[in-house]
Amino acid sequence: MNEERQRIRKWIAEIEQRIQAAEVGSAERQWAGDDLARAYGELEECDRRRQANDT
Structure with a gap:
């Protein structure tokens, strides 16, 4: 879990x-923002799994 985190x-x-x-308003910045949202979602899921394993 820790390695994944x-x-x-x-x-x-x-x-x-x-x-x-990236330049403000560029497609690259938008894609990176999408990737960032996905990464934070994976981090939250990782934390949920860790919490479930702790209980």
């Missing part, structure tokens, strides 16, 4: 860099 956190950091590098 670290992988997702690394992915989020990479996406945030893409967003900063």
Whole structure:
């Protein structure tokens, strides 16, 4: 679980860099925003699974 969480956190950091590098309003920035939403969703799912395993 922890390795998965670290992988997702690394992915989020990479996406945030893409967003900063992209021009405002560009397609790349939109795609990166979509990827960021997906990454945070995976992180939440990872946390839910971890919580379920702890109970």
